Amino acid sequence: MNIELPGTAGPAGWPAADCHCASCARLRAAGVRYEPFSALIDGVPLAGCPQEAVPGGRDVRAPSGGRILVAEPGGRPEPRGVYDAVFLDPAVPDHLGRLRDLGAVRPDTRVVPVHLDHRLRSPEELERRLSHWLDPVPGPHRTLLLGGTRSGKSAEAELRLAACPDVTYLATSAPRDDAEWSARVEAHRRRRPSWWRTVETTALPEALESAAGAVLVDGIGTWLTAAIDEAGAWDAPHAILPRLDELIGAWRRTPARVVAVSDEVGLSLVPTTASGRAFRDLLGLLNQRLAAESEEAALVVAGRVVGLP
Known part of the structure; x- marks a missing residue:
């Protein structure tokens, strides 16, 4: 033809x-x-x-x-x-x-x-x-998308995987009794294709180890918040470091094509609380480690994508 x-x-x-x-x-x-x-x-x-x-x-x-x-x-x-x-x-x-x-x-x-x-x-x-x-990259392949609040990073992650036939969406936030947060979650859910599978879990390392096909992780910051909560480590942030090691190991070993979204926290004001500063430092460290283990990394700013060499 x-x-x-x-x-x-x-x-x-x-x-x-x-x-x-x-x-x-x-x-x-x-x-x-x-x-x-x-x-x-x-x-x-x-x-x-x-x-x-x-x-x-x-x-x-x-x-x-x-x-x-x-x-x-x-x-x-x-x-x-x-x-x-x-x-x-x-x-x-x-x-x-x-x-x-x-x-x-x-x-x-x-x-x-x-x-x-x-x-x-x-x-x-x-x-x-x-x-x-047109020619989706097979796994294992890891992409880290960084961006600030409302930068378009989640939309870019969804766009990259939109043409894949088999996508698992790993939603990493722990349940919250918060109407505004629930509205945000529902807006994300409505935007995703109806045939994608959604898995709500804070056991991200375990999910990555067993993943197959294409996987979207949204996001790393909410997973870190849940991990600190589960460990009771807000006053002793060093206690969470082994959990970060587990995530990096699973990220390295996953057989899937993974696109993960994370917050770029280093461009805003210095948090006024010790726990806020601890979270910023931990997430900045985790972003660096994930990027070092990724085939691709990009920064999303105002909906525009800047590739990171």
């Missing part, structure tokens, strides 16, 4: 006419334009190929007999079998994970991003995301 793509953008093109957002303005200044999506399948326009409407898109038959699933802009097309190619909107990357989970997309299925527009910051950002989605 031969696929030609004269255009890959959304209906308005990219940049869109009269749009002055940063994404469109950047492309316009560079003299770059992506034409609205169109495709030739074995030399035949996509619209001329036999096809059936499915929720969220179309199931298309190529003249040579191949099968293609085509998403509408923003759509999540329902599969009707196994596909040789899928044309999907990268603004909904978790749908690729769902198709893989269902077996509709196999390792040899061609995945084509279409409907590109200013929902993406730039073509470079698209390439960065596709590097995580």
